[in-house]
Amino acid sequence: MHSILLTLSVVIALAVFLAWITRKRRKSASKTPYVDALHLLLDGRRDEALEQLKKTVRTDTENIMAYIKLGDIFRDKGYPIRASKIHRNLLLRTTLTEEQNEETLFHLILDYRAADMVDKAVEMAERLMQKNKKNIEIRKLLLELYEEKKDWDKAFFMRQGINKWIKGSDQAILALYKVNAGRELTGRGSEHQGRIRFREAIKLDRACAPAVMELGDSYVREKRLEDALKVWKDWTGRVPHQAHLLLDRLNDILYSLGRYSELEPICEQIIRSKPSHPGATFRLIDIYEKQGRLTEALDLARHAVEAFPDSARGRWTLVRLLARADKTAEALDTALSLLSLETEQAMDYKCVHCGRSSQSPFWRCPGCKRWHPMSAEKP
Numbered sequence: 001m002h003s004i005l006l007t008l009s010v011v012i013a014l015a016v017f018l019a020w021i022t023r024k025r026r027k028s029a030s031k032t033p034y035v036d037a038l039h040l041l042l043d044g045r046r047d048e049a050l051e052q053l054k055k056t057v058r059t060d061t062e063n064i065m066a067y068i069k070l071g072d073i074f075r076d077k078g079y080p081i082r083a084s085k086i087h088r089n090l091l092l093r094t095t096l097t098e099e100q101n102e103e104t105l106f107h108l109i110l111d112y113r114a115a116d117m118v119d120k121a122v123e124m125a126e127r128l129m130q131k132n133k134k135n136i137e138i139r140k141l142l143l144e145l146y147e148e149k150k151d152w153d154k155a156f157f158m159r160q161g162i163n164k165w166i167k168g169s170d171q172a173i174l175a176l177y178k179v180n181a182g183r184e185l186t187g188r189g190s191e192h193q194g195r196i197r198f199r200e201a202i203k204l205d206r207a208c209a210p211a212v213m214e215l216g217d218s219y220v221r222e223k224r225l226e227d228a229l230k231v232w233k234d235w236t237g238r239v240p241h242q243a244h245l246l247l248d249r250l251n252d253i254l255y256s257l258g259r260y261s262e263l264e265p266i267c268e269q270i271i272r273s274k275p276s277h278p279g280a281t282f283r284l285i286d287i288y289e290k291q292g293r294l295t296e297a298l299d300l301a302r303h304a305v306e307a308f309p310d311s312a313r314g315r316w317t318l319v320r321l322l323a324r325a326d327k328t329a330e331a332l333d334t335a336l337s338l339l340s341l342e343t344e345q346a347m348d349y350k351c352v353h354c355g356r357s358s359q360s361p362f363w364r365c366p367g368c369k370r371w372h373p374m375s376a377e378k379p
């Protein structure tokens with residue numbers, strides 16, 4: 001009997017103790033303003049988090065992370081100068097550990113960047129990198145800053161370094177840096193120096209279309225049309241699946257050189273690798289028509305209307321050709337079908353990340369700033 005009572009009282013005591021501990025834990029968790037602030041930040045409730053952080057640093061002046069986060073919130077709210085003051089004040093403390101010092105510096109660099117003081121941000125980031133060469137985060141930040149400054153040579157070496165570090169490889173983006181560096185040079189009149197960069201870009205990534213475009217454009221600016229044509233034609237042979245990107249340029253240059261007939265095999269080659277390419281299809285129809293090959297032009301125009309049912313251009317072309325071939329009834333039917341046509345979709349290229357679209361191809365999205373954003377183009 002005694003032992004039963006004893007066991008019972010032990011069990012009750014244990015239960016009471018457990019309940020007390022749990023309550024205490026729960027209480028202490030919700031009672032620390034700092035922990036509250038972290039939860040609020042996770043929930044995206046920034047303003048409430050700000051209040052909790054202010055409360056935190058009033059009572060616990062040694063909570064360095066609370067100060068850092070306080071500054072970050074001000075920066076995110078659009079007050080980078082105020083954020084930088086908080087972070088700079090932290091750096092004045094002599095009690096900071098090496099790690100806390102680096103962490104604070106990192107956030108101060110973000111403040112300067114947000115305040116459009118990119119030069120200052122770069123200078124500090126470079127110093128921080130020298131201090132801690134193993135910090136990959138600072139290298140990544142520095143890369144973004146170089147991109148912002150359009151310092152493509154430095155961005156190139158930084159990305160190359162990061163790649164070695166993480167054993168990654170993105171030759172295509174490295175090539176685009178070279179293209180941008182070349183563009184800056186040709187923009188300042190250094191055509192030859194610029195072309196060296198474009199060739200380096202092609203060496204890094206032989207499918208780098210903008211490098212080939214720019215290389216030829218540079219020759220065109222110097223009236224070296226044959227050189228431009230050679231660069232473009234060679235490339236369409238080596239990278240046929242991208243040949244369509246050069247179609248406008250090849251069209252113009254062959255016209256100027258009076259060698260328009262050479263466009264025919266190029267269009268045919270593009271259609272072979274991209275059967276529904278509207279640009280190449282319509283140009284080929286044009287070439288056939290000019291050469292009086294009406295039957296071939298008609299066949300291709302019929303194919304175009306099937307391949308691009310929403311394209312008014314396709315139908316108009318067919319109407320014109322049918323009229324020329326005296327097929328008046330069919331021409332009239334096709335013309336009438338134009339009336340029920342929806343408005344043509346003009347946007348050709350689309351960013352796979354954010355959906356931004358454009359009529360001309362782009363290699364860095366102007367919206368989300370990511371490299372290589374293009375999806376397959378729509379007809």
Ligand SMILES: [Zn+2]
Pocket residue numbers: 351352353354355356365366367368369370373
């Ligand atoms: Zn985008």
